[in-house]
Amino acid sequence: MTSSMISNEILRLQSVSDALNGYLALVVLAMGTVGNTLNIVVFIRIKKFRQMSNSIFLLTSFVASIILVWTGRFPQALTILTGIDIAAASPFFCAFRAVFGRISQNLALLCIGLVSIDRFLITSRNERCRRLLTKLRATLIVTILFLIYLAISIEDAISYYLARSCKSPNAPFAYTQFVSYFSWVVTFGVPLILITIFSLFTWQNLRFSVQGRRNRLQQQVNRMMFAQFEFVLFERTTKPANE
Template structure:
C-alpha cells in the first residue's frame, strides 16, 4: 500500500513539474523580457533609480529561471538530474541560484526603499537615491553576493544520501549546512527581504496617500504613484510565494530524521509544489505591473505598437507641415 501511495505521489510531483513548471518558465521569460524592453525604451524609466532596480531584477530573474528552474523541471519532471553526474554542474547550479536569488531580492528591497524615499515629504530624503547611486549599489551588492556564494562552490558536491541511498547534490560540511539552513534560507531568502519590503512598502504607501500635498511636477507625481503601486503589490505577492517554500524547507531540515521516513514522498511533494510556487517570484513581475498599472499597459502598448501608429501621423505632418506635441510616457 505504501508503494502504491509513493507511486501516486511521484507521479503527482512529475505532473506539477511539467504542467506548472514549464508554463511558469515560459511566462516568466517572456514577462521579464517585456519588462526590460519597456523600462529601457522609455527615457522616463531609464533616468529613474527605482526603475533601474527593476531592470536589473528582470535580468537576474531571467538568469534564475534559466539556471535553476530549467534544471528543476528536468530533475523533477523527467528524472534527468545533471547534478548527480556532474560535480561542476552541481556546484554551478547552486552558486547561480544563490547569486541570482539574493541579488534579485536585494534589488526588490532597494526599489521599495527608493519609493519610500522619493515619496517622502522631506526633500533631503528624496535626494538620497539617484541613478548613479543605484548603479553603485547594484554593483556593490552583486560583488557581495558573488563572494558570499564561494562556499557553495567548495562544499556542494554529489554524495550518496543516507536517507534514500541515491546520489544527491548536497552540502558536505556540517557547519555550512547549518548556516545554509538558518542563515541563507531562513534569514537572507525569507525573513530579511520580507521584513524590509513590508516595512518600507507600508511607509511608501502612507507617503503616497499624502503625495497630493507635495509641490512636484504632475508627471513626476504620476510616475511615483505608478512605481509605488507596482512595487507594493509585488511585495504582497512575494510574501505569499516565498513564505510557504521557506517554511517547508525549515521544517524539513529541523524535524526530518536521518533515516528514511515513512512520509518522505509527502515531503518531496510539498517541496515540489511550494518550490514551483516560489519561482513565481521570478516569473510574475511583468504580469503584476500589467494588471496593477493602467499607465504601464499604455507604456507597453506605446513601446510595442507606437512606432507603427506614428507612420500615418508622420505622413500627415509631411503634407501639412504641422508638428504635433508628443509626450513620452
C-alpha cells in the same frame, strides 16, 4: 483491494503528481522568463522608467528572477519529464547553481526591498531625501551586494564541484548552517521588513501629496514592484527543498 493493487495505485498517483509538478515547473519557467524579459525591455525602452534611480534595483531583480527560474525550474522540469538529471550529470551546473542561483534568489527580493526605500525617499517632502538615491549610488549598492553574496557562495560552489554531486556537498557544517540562516534572514526577513515599513512610510507621505497620488508613473512602478515580489516569493517558497 490487495496490497499489490494498493501499491500500484500509489505508484500511479505518484507518477501523475510528478507529471503535474513537471508541467507546473515549465509554466513557471515560461512565465518568469517572458514576464521578466518584457519588464526589462520596458525599462530599457521607456525613457521615464530608465531615468529613475530605482530602475537599477528593478532591472537587477528582473535579471535575477530569470536566473532563479532557470537554475531551479529548468532542471526540475527536465528531470521529471525526460528523466535527464542535469544536476547529477554536470558538476559545473551544481557549482553554477550554488553561486548564481543563491545570489539571484537573494538579490531578486532584496532589490524589491530597496525599491520600497526609494519609493519612500522620492515621495518625501524633504528635497535632500528625494535626491539621496541616484542611479550611480544604486549601481554601487547592487555591486557591493553582489560581491558579498559571491564571496559567501564560493565555498559552497567549490564543495559541490569537488563532491561531483548536487546533493552531498563537502562544505563544513558550520558554513552550511551559516549559509542556511543567512539565506532565510536576507532572502525573506529583510525584504519583508523593508517593504512593510517603507510602504507604510510611503503611504504616509502620499497622504500629504496630491501630486503623488495622481502620478501614474509612480503607481505603475509600485504595482510592478509588488507583482515582482509576489512572483519571486512564490518561486522561492515552492521550490523543492533540496534546491
